[in-house]
Amino acid sequence: MARLQDRVAIVTGASRGIGKVIARQLAIEGARVIVSTGRSFEAGEAVAAEINSNLGKAIFIPCDVTKSEEVSRLISSSLEKFDRIDILVNNAGITRDTLIVRMKDEDWDDVLGTNLKGAFNCSRAVARIMMKQRSGRIINVSSVVGLMGNPGQANYAASKAGLFGLTKSMAKEMAHRGITVNAIAPGYIETEMTQDLPEKSKEVYLNYIPMHQFGRCEDVAAVAVFLASDEA
Numbered sequence: 001m002a003r004l005q006d007r008v009a010i011v012t013g014a015s016r017g018i019g020k021v022i023a024r025q026l027a028i029e030g031a032r033v034i035v036s037t038g039r040s041f042e043a044g045e046a047v048a049a050e051i052n053s054n055l056g057k058a059i060f061i062p063c064d065v066t067k068s069e070e071v072s073r074l075i076s077s078s079l080e081k082f083d084r085i086d087i088l089v090n091n092a093g094i095t096r097d098t099l100i101v102r103m104k105d106e107d108w109d110d111v112l113g114t115n116l117k118g119a120f121n122c123s124r125a126v127a128r129i130m131m132k133q134r135s136g137r138i139i140n141v142s143s144v145v146g147l148m149g150n151p152g153q154a155n156y157a158a159s160k161a162g163l164f165g166l167t168k169s170m171a172k173e174m175a176h177r178g179i180t181v182n183a184i185a186p187g188y189i190e191t192e193m194t195q196d197l198p199e200k201s202k203e204v205y206l207n208y209i210p211m212h213q214f215g216r217c218e219d220v221a222a223v224a225v226f227l228a229s230d231e232a
């Protein structure tokens with residue numbers, strides 16, 4: 001039997017990049033997947049359609065994770081459709097890179113609002129359901145930048161470091177109800193988020209990596225599937 005047979009999984013920011021591949025891999029492992037995204041509705045629909053065509057089961061539900069009323073709608077629609085929620089992957093994320101002296105209030109607020117408050121909004125909403133079920137898996141997609149810091153990314157680094165605190169606190173609050181909460185901290189992964197970085201910066205990042213190669217979305221998805229499974 002597939003590792004996630006009939007589990008119900010929500011993936012935020014699943015219209016492209018890492019989230020799209022996580023959604024696909026969860027479906028291949030047998031999960032019924034709610035593909036969600038904030039603005040790229042056609043792309044989100046297309047991801048769900050592709051999964052339904054030959055990989056497994058999926059539906060598309062739009063949700064801007066910064067808006068708690070949209071998050072409530074995402075969770076209630078998911079429950080109406082599938083009756084339970086087993087896995088939440090908080091993947092939605094943005095960057096607004098600039099040096100701290102040039103950083104505008106909205107650069108800070110948008111990044112913290114999406115990457116950290118968005119994960120809080122979704123986690124709080126599913127926690128109530130998972131606690132009643134006495135089981136669940138919450139997976140937060142953080143970043144090595146949250147551990148190391150990075151010039152030009154003070155807002156992003158702070159949001160991703162904040163996710164570690166959120167993850168560890170939720171794990172401690174919810175373990176006794178059979179819920180695990182984990183964070184993944186990918187290094188540089190080739191997606192739209194990273195494609196516009198100058199070649200010089202890419203070379204600097206490559207030099208930090210012993211194997212001297214960037215990660216792929218599939219590498220992150222494999223970790224997410226493991227953390228969602230009974231093996232974790």
Ligand code: NDP
Nearest residue numbers: 013015017018038039040064065092093143188189191193
């Ligand atoms: P992309 O920019 O390719 O995709 C980001 C996704 O997040 C899109 O689906 C986007 O959809 C969605 N999104 C953005 N804002 C919102 C919002 N307010 N509500 C709902 N969805 C939203 O990024 P990646 O795939 O590269 O990154 C995915 C995650 O992985 C992010 O959290 C990122 O920080 C993290 N990460 C990425 C790394 C990398 O090197 N690429 C490295 C480490 C971590 P829409 O257009 O509809 O808003």
